[in-house]
Amino acid sequence: xxxxxxxxxxxxxxxxxxxxxDDRARRVLSALVRHLHAFAREVELTEDEWKLGIQFLTKTxxxxxxxxxxxxxxxxxxxLSALVDAMNHRVPEGATLSTVLGPFFVExxxxxxxxxxxxxxxxxxxxxxxxxxxNGHVLTLDGRPIEGAIVDVWQTRxxxxxxxxxxxxAMQMRARxxxxxxGRFYFRTFKPVSYPVPKDGPVGGLLSxxxxxxxxxxxxxxxxxxxGYRQVVTHIFPAGDExxxxxxxxxxxxxxxxxxxxxxxxxxxxxxxxxSPFLQVDFDFRLVRNA
Amino acid sequence: xxxxxxxxxxxxxxxxxxxxxDDRARRVLSALVRHLHAFAREVELTEDEWKLGIQFLTKTxxxxxxxxxxxxxxxxxxxLSALVDAMNHRVPEGATLSTVLGPFFVExxxxxxxxxxxxxxxxxxxxxxxxxxxNGHVLTLDGRPIEGAIVDVWQTRxxxxxxxxxxxxAMQMRARxxxxxxGRFYFRTFKPVSYPVPKDGPVGGLLSxxxxxxxxxxxxxxxxxxxGYRQVVTHIFPAGDExxxxxxxxxxxxxxxxxxxxxxxxxxxxxxxxxSPFLQVDFDFRLVRNA
Numbered sequence: 001x002x003x004x005x006x007x008x009x010x011x012x013x014x015x016x017x018x019x020x021x022d023d024r025a026r027r028v029l030s031a032l033v034r035h036l037h038a039f040a041r042e043v044e045l046t047e048d049e050w051k052l053g054i055q056f057l058t059k060t061x062x063x064x065x066x067x068x069x070x071x072x073x074x075x076x077x078x079x080l081s082a083l084v085d086a087m088n089h090r091v092p093e094g095a096t097l098s099t100v101l102g103p104f105f106v107e108x109x110x111x112x113x114x115x116x117x118x119x120x121x122x123x124x125x126x127x128x129x130x131x132x133x134x135n136g137h138v139l140t141l142d143g144r145p146i147e148g149a150i151v152d153v154w155q156t157r158x159x160x161x162x163x164x165x166x167x168x169x170a171m172q173m174r175a176r177x178x179x180x181x182x183g184r185f186y187f188r189t190f191k192p193v194s195y196p197v198p199k200d201g202p203v204g205g206l207l208s209x210x211x212x213x214x215x216x217x218x219x220x221x222x223x224x225x226x227x228g229y230r231q232v233v234t235h236i237f238p239a240g241d242e243x244x245x246x247x248x249x250x251x252x253x254x255x256x257x258x259x260x261x262x263x264x265x266x267x268x269x270x271x272x273x274x275x276s277p278f279l280q281v282d283f284d285f286r287l288v289r290n291a
Numbered sequence: 292x293x294x295x296x297x298x299x300x301x302x303x304x305x306x307x308x309x310x311x312x313d314d315r316a317r318r319v320l321s322a323l324v325r326h327l328h329a330f331a332r333e334v335e336l337t338e339d340e341w342k343l344g345i346q347f348l349t350k351t352x353x354x355x356x357x358x359x360x361x362x363x364x365x366x367x368x369x370x371l372s373a374l375v376d377a378m379n380h381r382v383p384e385g386a387t388l389s390t391v392l393g394p395f396f397v398e399x400x401x402x403x404x405x406x407x408x409x410x411x412x413x414x415x416x417x418x419x420x421x422x423x424x425x426n427g428h429v430l431t432l433d434g435r436p437i438e439g440a441i442v443d444v445w446q447t448r449x450x451x452x453x454x455x456x457x458x459x460x461a462m463q464m465r466a467r468x469x470x471x472x473x474g475r476f477y478f479r480t481f482k483p484v485s486y487p488v489p490k491d492g493p494v495g496g497l498l499s500x501x502x503x504x505x506x507x508x509x510x511x512x513x514x515x516x517x518x519g520y521r522q523v524v525t526h527i528f529p530a531g532d533e534x535x536x537x538x539x540x541x542x543x544x545x546x547x548x549x550x551x552x553x554x555x556x557x558x559x560x561x562x563x564x565x566x567s568p569f570l571q572v573d574f575d576f577r578l579v580r581n582a
Binding site for chain 1: 292293294295296297300301303304307308310311312313316318319320322323324325326327328329330331332333334335336337338340341345348349350351352353355360362363366369370371372373374375376377378379500501502503535536537538541543544545548
């Protein structure tokens with residue numbers, strides 16, 4: 001194995017990988033090598049470009065920490081996250097579609113009672129936020145309620161940031177709710193706002209090069225989990241957002257875009273403990289039974 | 292741009308990259324996206340595999356620092372470094388072939404006078420090292436000497452480590468030499484020894500999976516630079532090394548494998564200031580004139 005030609009090199013690496021015992025790992029890594037070499041050969045990658053790539057990847061790792069994951073952001077911006085999501089969550093007609101997890105999920109959000117208020121303690125001095133009542137159900141594919149399902153939600157504050165983008169560890173605007181006997185969950189929040197993905201890291205540099213807006217349409221992240229059913233990781237997008245057709249991470253699906261409708265009745269507001277007027281959104285999850 | 296199918300996603304990302312003004316950057320990044328998606332689709336990458344990949348890349352960045360570059364090591368082990376080297380250094384018959392830079396190069400090695408001794412101060416308590424006299428020339432393609440060329444060399448100590456693998460900043464076994472009017476450079480060193488690539492990082496984990504020896508055949512790294520000529524980054528491999536045909540980074544070329552021959556004459560040893568016996572290696576660089 002000496003004097004390997006440009007064409008022979010990938011095969012030589014793949015031949016060495018024949019030693020990998022696990023069939024799946026061998027297949028994935030061999031394909032990775034074949035596609036990586038095919039890319040480099042197709043563009044005749046220069047040494048300067050290779051060095052830029054090494055530096056880019058190194059910085060992407062080094063800026064990541066417990067609450068920031070720049071490699072997930074990179075995967076999102078390259079459409080890889082959307083692709084992996086699509087391939088792994090092919091569901092029957094009628095089931096809630098999944099979309100990307102994104103880099104801001106945090107394990108262990110508090111479980112709150114239905115009706116809880118996610119806006120408590122949120123600083124609204126920069127932007128007031130639009131009070132919103134979220135009302136939803138977790139249902140089977142044929143529309144029967146699933147009791148005891150968990151809906152884990154997280155979203156931007158009115159200042160267009162997630163809590164984890166602060167320096168402190170305080171959780172804000174994230175919680176888990178448990179569905180009642182009717183499969184229902186409900187809570188008070190602010191309408192999520194569109195926001196730029198973080199631009200101060202290597203991926204921000206890539207986005208500057210691409211020259212797009214780097215924005216995500218507003219959304220509430222949600223993970224619905226119920227015993228015996230396939231978990232769904234998704235977004236709830238407010239209709240009318242200007243970035244719905246140019247999402248930086250390619251994650252919008254029409255069936256996830258819903259109206260946040262104004263409710264002007266003071267009586268309804270008073271009954272729910274909401275200010276008047278407020279916005280209401282109804283969103284039902286339909287889960288697929290485990291095989 | 293909503294509800295993008297698995298097949299359409301790559302195109303959507305590439306369409307967005309149409310906004311990149313620099314033709315070359317647009318071409319390279321578009322090809323990268325196409326090959327990345329083709330890889331993920333071919334193997335139907337699972338979410339767990341995607342997460343493993345994110346974690347692997349993150350750790351690879353985070354273990355890198357000023358003297359350790361785990362992404363270069365990864366590129367080396369995947370044969371990408373050898374490929375980029377080969378594509379960027381196609382040279383005419385007779386020119387010295389290049390090979391990979393590797394992760395242990397350090398800028399600013401001291402310029403020493405010809406005849407200098409790289410073994411001074413090296414701890415030989417664990418392994419004595421074989422005293423070696425390196426004698427070479429930097430020549431044009433047709434064999435005329437190039438005066439004032441710089442030969443930057445670095446190599447393992449007898450303990451099979453590079454200086455940068457220590458905790459301190461002291462340079463050892465690396466120097467730059469300037470060729471004389473005959474194009475000649477010469478110095479005393481130890482015969483380099485074969486060594487394992489660093490295995491305590493993510494790339495070490497990959498190598499364990501592959502199950503190979505993870506060894507590199509012994510070599511002296513060298514960069515020959517002369518005004519008006521194309522720089523060559525290469526290795527000098529001692530013949531007979533057991534890993535020459537299974538180099539972990541796919542970097543061996545037959546023309547770079549040379550004999551380290553014993554010199555038993557005490558007179559020659561005394562004239563060169565060498566112990567007797569010692570090893571001698573002759574290696575000439577033949578450089579290609581700049582276009």
